[in-house]
Amino acid sequence: MPDSLSQLLASRDWIMADGATGTNLFNMGLPSNVAPELWNADRPDAVRRLYQDAVDAGADLFLTNTFGGNASRLRLQGAAHRVRELNLAGAAMARDVADASGRKVVVAGNIGPTGEIMAPIGTLSHARAVEMFHEQAEALKEGGADILWVETISSEQEFRAAAEAARMADMPWCGMMSFDTAGRTIMGVTSAQLSALVERLPNPPVAYGANCGVGAADLLRTVRDFVASGNERPIIAKGNAGIPHLEAGSLHYDGTPEIMADYAWLARDLGVRIIGGCCGTTRDHLRAMRDVLESRPAGPRPSLEEIAGRLGGFSAIQTI
Template identity: 35%
Template sequence: MQDIVKLLKNKVLVCDGAMGTMLQKYGLSAGECPEYWNLTQAEKLVAVHKEYLEAGADIIITNTFGASSLKLSKFNLEGKLREINISGAANAKAAVKKSGRDVYVAGDIGPTGSLLEPLGFLKIEEAYEAFKEQALALQEGGVDLIIIETMIAVEETVAAVRAVKENTKLPVIACMTFDVQANKDIRSVMGVDIETMVTELTNAGADILGSNCGNGVEQMVEVIKALRSKTGKPLIAEPNAGLPKLKDGVISYDGTPEMLASFTEALLSAGANIIGGCCGTAPEHIKQIKNQIERRNKK
């Protein structure tokens, strides 16, 4: 595969969408460990990846968001960390092979789920080791790059980036989740601003920066604008499909594929080099985004 950073100098790429939403469609129950499905329901994972590939995704993300030892321990599955991450990579690669397309497989790493000292009890060294262990397993599984997602604390994000860069040869996408305040101030839940994120993650060695999740695609446009004002690195935008709605105990999102795709031009103009989707997005959202980008390229 071509170096993704070099490719992004001349081409916009499309990433896939939500994994959790799709696994629920395929039968994942509330409280079940999604990542364990890499071992027990591999054919369903291949099917999910296949749907996103058929929608036109150029990057698909492994089902390993919560596959660190710290997260898996909540299900007493930390002993299967290596198997779960390697299988996550294998399932994605199997779908790519069947598609016959050249597509990047990104190994997904999410937050530990614990607060770092002094706000919590997790030592930064423990977080680093957890990220290192997961990154090595994903590299062993054959992923093309690592994507770090849904981070809110810059110290934890730095630990994740360093763990990957210092122990593997993989490119790293580092995403944090931001809120745009009424006064246009942009910060993560932990108070991290855009300039701090860019400075710290660039120094840690991140190859691509970006944001995922958040409060809808309109705010994502503002986040990407702010990121672009601080860095020349490639940027990724993975907005949610609108805003969450709770009905009968089930969370859904009100953003249609057409609505989300209508912001494609705004995201690109803001400085995005990769566009995908987060919570509530599905293959149809990705297909519509892909169509918008292809129409733009033909102009």
């Protein structure tokens, strides 16, 4: 039986994912020095609202509030012993919201980077990285996640470790890197290298792509490289809604709903199958994205000039 995401992909030309987690929780009152995952236990009402807002705005897939839910990151909050508790709670709430939606909505168990640098450059071993990711994956599976959603990874070694953990948990998965340094990740991985890497894994992801980074235009430039690679695996794009700034004590991004709507249809016309937002993307952005995806007919693949013109230009010259 195909997983829930593969079933949706087989029946739809595109799928809309959700928006930001941290940004929206900060705007609900999450202090900047508190890990969002702690709210799965301390403020479940806010986390449920985050999930419900995404579903109400039209998301077909949304992420659990577990991005930093691994032992390494939770240790910074004195909560390394709470990995299972917090991931299980985040996934179980998501499952409830999805099941009550009245339509098919995929729960994506969110797994972010460990926050450590892997050997041989750093000290984190492959075995320890796999162990941490596997602990998180099993809790997300137990909580009812349909698929694992590995994102914002910067190194091939950490990507491989997450893939191995997904295999050990017997879970389908998706994998994304963040290309934020002139077309490369901070560890130097290029889009072409990621396209090749996913096909060399023993358990390739259902879909792969890019998230976060330095802006929607740069992210779509990376997407064009994925398309050019010839890899036919479904592509994911989850771009930021502009640049952040503080306004009346809340964190806001300068990407308007109209800009994110343009980003969404440009992504679709590039061939992206799963389209969502990352940092700064609110329910208002998601509604605008859903509206344009449903109402604007498909067109030719946009050029780099059109992408830059509509989304405000690129942040840096690409070095690859």
